Amino acid sequence: MKLEKDDGRKFTYERRGAPWVRLSGVKSDRIVYIRQIALCDHTVGSFRIEYPADQQKAI
Numbered sequence: 001m002k003l004e005k006d007d008g009r010k011f012t013y014e015r016r017g018a019p020w021v022r023l024s025g026v027k028s029d030r031i032v033y034i035r036q037i038a039l040c041d042h043t044v045g046s047f048r049i050e051y052p053a054d055q056q057k058a059i
Contacts, residue, residue, distance in 0.1 A: 029053050 009032055011025035019038040026032065031053050036046045 026053065031056055 007027070009025055009027045011023045011032075013022070013024040015022045020036065022033075022035050024031070024033045027050070029052060030050050032048070032050050034046070034048045036044050039045050
């Protein structure tokens with residue numbers, strides 16, 4: 001599934017579990033990885049990393 005966001009992100013990977021979601025893709029010449037998990041009281045924990053695509057193998 002490929003999702004496109006208004007800010008130029010193009011997600012090429014998406015996985016969902018009961019309380020979590022993982023997304024990764026590209027934004028211009030950068031790699032974007034996002035992971036979110038549902039917490040108590042209808043809140044969400046979120047982790048995001050973004051780095052230059054030419055450093056993908058190093059990371």
